[in-house]
Amino acid sequence: MKLSLVVPCYNEAENVGPFQEAVMAAFAGCGYDYEIVFINDGSKDATWHNLKKIHAAQKCPVKVISFSRNFGKEAGLYAGLQHASGEYISLIDADLQQRPEIVRDMVKILDEQPEYDVVAAYQDRRREGKVLSFFKKSFYAIINKLSDVTLQPDASDFRTFRRSVRDSILELPEYHRFSKGIFAWVGYNTCFIPYTACERAAGTTKWNFWKLLEYAVEGIIGYSTAPLRLATVLGTISGIGAVLYLIVVLLEKLIRGIDVPGYATIIVLILFFGSVQLFCIGIIGEYVGRTFEQGKNRPIYIAKEILSYEEKKEG
16 A cells, blocks of 8 residues: 555534545546545544445545544544554545645655655745734744654645654654644654645534644643743742842831831732732643653544454455
């Protein structure tokens, strides 16, 4: 098998059929074998029903992994990598914002330029508001400054890579996964190409500001210990400030005879230092919580049902 397209799906009932047709049209006459690995990530709509119909028809080789519940896109990508049979593996969304024709171009680059192990796409033009764009730019600036790895701004999970890269990624059984950071951490030579995201074929995006914020926090916590150092710095600064203020108060009392500031000042200081302490405890809690989750050694996902085309051929 030359190529495996890994496609995580959550409530994409209206898109999975058009996606398969688009793939077949894009790879018509390509001269090599390919497969589509769909992951049903606990969808609440008819996604699983439609995927079973697609698998039964087998217009092209199709595998389907159905989760017992929603485990998230990162778990879906991990499951797809485990079940991919191709020499090359491509990660692509089912909503057709990322076109299969670009995957064919990625395969061509890997074939013609063996020095590259990964071809990753980044959006050259984004259709989003200035506020969201500002926060995304700020995220990349922050994480690239704090982390030991460097993330390509605007690069998505949309990429195609060799099987050796896939094997390296599967050696990282992290429970809290951040694929952009994982790809950066494992290294390998990467070719970045621009693309323009198309409109969704159907449905609405599953991402919103708060989910993106949560994803950003996941990336920063997962690939940098700088927030822990920040807690130390804040504690040190607040401690020095408290000592200096104590000296000022004593000098005012002993030299100038000024009364010690009263109730309002004390309340303000208590609230300030209390908020600093809670902030630092919150940062530490994020790391402790992730260590706790990882220590349980639970599986990244649970597959309720797996449909493979190999079994249909044997039958």
